[in-house]
Amino acid sequence: MTQSPEKKKEMSLIKKAGKWAPFVGGTWIVLNIVVPLALLRIPAVQKYLVVLENKLPFDIPGIG
Numbered sequence: 001m002t003q004s005p006e007k008k009k010e011m012s013l014i015k016k017a018g019k020w021a022p023f024v025g026g027t028w029i030v031l032n033i034v035v036p037l038a039l040l041r042i043p044a045v046q047k048y049l050v051v052l053e054n055k056l057p058f059d060i061p062g063i064g
Helices: 005-040 042-056
Strands: none
Touching: 005 042
16 A cells, blocks of 8 residues: 555654654743742842732732
8 A cells, every 4th residue: 555645744744743842841841840940049039029029919828
């Protein structure tokens, strides 16, 4: 059986997407987990968050 060219293009697209999956997943983890945790370790960011929390007109349970 011979496959139509359309089938071959679909398979190559899936293979290409599979090659990019680890890169996209790693980038998502870095941007959504590693960067925020790294920012929280910076003293200037911590001070800014404390000042911002004090300016809120309502109380957030568990903060402060």
